Amino acid sequence: MSVDTDFVGKVTFTRLYAAHFQTFALLAMQYVKDMRVAEDIVQDTFLKYWEAPFTLENPQALKTYFGRIIINRSLNHLKREKNLQRHHELIGQEITEQDVFERLHESELQVMVYGEIERLPEQCKKVFKMNRFDGLKYREIAEQLQLSERTVENHIAHALKVLRKNLLEEKSFKANFEKYKSLLLILSMH
Incomplete structure (x- = not known):
């Protein structure tokens, strides 16, 4: 009997999402300090995985892997925000x-x-x-x-x-x- 790996991946995804969404959101929140933004980061991370699933040799590592992605995306968000704020400050200084x-x-x-x-x-x-x-x-x-x-x-x-x-x-x-x-x-x- 063959196992449908796509089905197994979707089940794993659904379980991971249900069990850890809030934990991942709180993880992102530690960096971005805004729960709405944190939830968006987590949602986007899960959406990217859903659209292009990948297989890890160790399925238990999936939680750690997602955690690392969410931290990186949170840091990228902070960088973008800092650059945007710097840009606005420069414009504000230039415009009298x-x-x-x-x-x-x-x-x-x-x-x-x-x-x-x-x-x-x-x-x-x-x-x-x-x-x-x-x-x-x-x-x-x-x-x-x-x-x-x-x-x-x-x-x-x-x-x-x-x-x-x-x-x-x-x-x-x-x-x-x-x-x-x-x-x-x-x-x-x-």
């Missing part, structure tokens, strides 16, 4: 309150620009977006929309005129025009 203010303000100005683009007449808006956002040339736009190149050129010129006028009337935009004129790049390209 002024940087945050400028980025927020820049985002508000971008919203303003895109809002004005959305208010353009439909065909004009479509042509402008195809040119500025999709990078299509006048000829390509004309072919796709079955328009003359001159009509495409007129739509772009009209869009730029309207956008410049409307944005320069906006107090917030006008006050910061020099500082944020990079946002106007899409409006100045011809």
Whole structure:
């Protein structure tokens, strides 16, 4: 009578999991100091074994083997967390309150620009977006929309005129025009 080694492996796995999950979680917890993370490490370790089971010559060594894997994964988790924390600290040191203010303000100005683009007449808006956002040339736009190149050129010129006028009337935009004129790049390209 032959023994199904896959079945025996799954039974061993199930018994090991049921009998030692909590012990392994407490082992991982000694390193990571967070029970949820510890349980995730143990769960992941068992899942990896379930997906790709292996055979040990001494089945009693399986518990020790899993313990070593869980300790290594716990230490790897701590290394990743430490690197992530160091990375966040470096970013925090590099970004000043002024940087945050400028980025927020820049985002508000971008919203303003895109809002004005959305208010353009439909065909004009479509042509402008195809040119500025999709990078299509006048000829390509004309072919796709079955328009003359001159009509495409007129739509772009009209869009730029309207956008410049409307944005320069906006107090917030006008006050910061020099500082944020990079946002106007899409409006100045011809």
